[in-house]
Amino acid sequence: MTENYTFDTHYKNLSEDYNTQNNTTLTLARVISQYKGMYLISTENKTMNAVISGRMRFDAIYPQDLPSVGDFVMADTTDDVTAVIHAVLERRTVFIRKAAGTSKDSQLIAANVDTVFICMSLGEDFNIRRLERYLAVMNQSGSDSVIVLTKADSANDVVSRLSELTVFGDKYPVVISSAYDETGLDKLKKYIIPGKTIAFTGSSGVGKSTLINKLLGEDIQRTNALRDDEKGRHTTTNREIFTLPGGAYLMDTPGMREMGMWTDSSGLQDVFSDIEELISLCRFSDCSHTVEKGCAVLSAIKSGELDKTRWENYLRLNKEISYARDSEDYLAKKEQWKKEISRKNKAMKKNKNRF
Ligand SMILES: Nc1nc2c(ncn2[C@@H]2O[C@H](COP(=O)(O)OP(=O)(O)O)[C@@H](O)[C@H]2O)c(=O)[nH]1
Ligand SMILES: [Mg+2]
Numbered sequence: 001m002t003e004n005y006t007f008d009t010h011y012k013n014l015s016e017d018y019n020t021q022n023n024t025t026l027t028l029a030r031v032i033s034q035y036k037g038m039y040l041i042s043t044e045n046k047t048m049n050a051v052i053s054g055r056m057r058f059d060a061i062y063p064q065d066l067p068s069v070g071d072f073v074m075a076d077t078t079d080d081v082t083a084v085i086h087a088v089l090e091r092r093t094v095f096i097r098k099a100a101g102t103s104k105d106s107q108l109i110a111a112n113v114d115t116v117f118i119c120m121s122l123g124e125d126f127n128i129r130r131l132e133r134y135l136a137v138m139n140q141s142g143s144d145s146v147i148v149l150t151k152a153d154s155a156n157d158v159v160s161r162l163s164e165l166t167v168f169g170d171k172y173p174v175v176i177s178s179a180y181d182e183t184g185l186d187k188l189k190k191y192i193i194p195g196k197t198i199a200f201t202g203s204s205g206v207g208k209s210t211l212i213n214k215l216l217g218e219d220i221q222r223t224n225a226l227r228d229d230e231k232g233r234h235t236t237t238n239r240e241i242f243t244l245p246g247g248a249y250l251m252d253t254p255g256m257r258e259m260g261m262w263t264d265s266s267g268l269q270d271v272f273s274d275i276e277e278l279i280s281l282c283r284f285s286d287c288s289h290t291v292e293k294g295c296a297v298l299s300a301i302k303s304g305e306l307d308k309t310r311w312e313n314y315l316r317l318n319k320e321i322s323y324a325r326d327s328e329d330y331l332a333k334k335e336q337w338k339k340e341i342s343r344k345n346k347a348m349k350k351n352k353n354r355f
């Protein structure tokens with residue numbers, strides 16, 4: 001397969017700097033798919049398999065230290081069969097998912113995504129609390145979010161569903177779409193411009209792959225027949241980037257059952273600006289919003305101005321952030337402890353040799 005990518009000047013410059021600083025002649029490439037330890041990368045003129053260098057594997061502590069789909073990497077492509085990735089160039093955005101609940105695992109889903117289409121079906125799947133979560137996670141990633149409401153052809157109460165979105169004000173563009181009757185495709189295409197990477201995310205079965213197919217104009221993605229419960233099945237097993245002839249990138253992401261928050265609480269501010277505003281109006285600056293007189297949050301819930309489930313979702317997401325922060329501290333301490341032990345071991349060995 002021969003591709004003809006043109007990377008943007010930002011990454012071309014970074015790659016030249018890398019080669020100068022490290023006295024190497026590595027090639028700039030983009031990771032377009034990943035399966036376990038295997039990568040598929042595209043240079044400006046070819047697509048090939050790649051693995052990471054032993055050094056890179058050895059040095060990696062966190063999953064984020066390894067290449068992910070969307071990364072721009074420096075690779076040795078002299079071997080025609082398999083390239084070797086030596087470095088990841090600085091990411092513009094990172095889409096990290098933290099598995100919710102008690103797990104400490106985080107997963108880098110994609111790098112360098114400019115715009116995320118957060119897809120939600122106008123059918124049974126429609127859930128404003130889930131949308132809040134996706135928006136918050138995507139805000140953390142640094143990418144711009146567009147709310148894409150899918151399957152408009154089969155929806156019946158679009159008006160009431162749209163009214164639920166008014167809590168976000170006009171912070172996020174909303175596109176009503178249908179891959180079946182092609183509603184809204186023109187609006188989506190406005191975001192798909194050369195050089196930009198657009199990721200599709202949202203629950204499994206909402207129609208992401210079908211939309212991507214439509215936009216690509218050919219049946220590259222596999223889609224799955226709808227089950228009665230509208231959930232669909234997990235069809236996209238790994239993340240993959242598709243390049244449009246004009247030079248834009250479309251990325252499919254697998255259906256994610258859990259979409260936890262990581263350590264940066266900035267993601268919440270935009271999604272819940274009304275709540276943050278209310279909190280600033282509470283009479284006491286250390287208000288716990290549970291029993292206090294003059295609590296603006298409690299009175300807004302009472303008056304119906306603030307939906308209680310929205311408040312609870314806000315609390316839940318905040319809690320996840322503190323949990324993620326704690327576990328990061330824990331990992332850092334563990335790393336410190338490992339270093340300490342290896343230092344002591346070395347010192348002991350030295351002493352042994354001496355006596
Ligand atoms: N009614 C309707 N069904 C759709 C539309 N787009 C996709 N579907 C169906 O929804 C199911 C899941 O689609 P798929 O693209 O695999 O969803 P994904 O898991 O988000 O990638 C399939 O049965 C599709 O045929 C649409 O615009 N309207
Ligand atoms: Mg899919």
Ligand SMILES: [Zn+2]
Nearest residue numbers: 282287289295
């Ligand atoms: Zn309060």
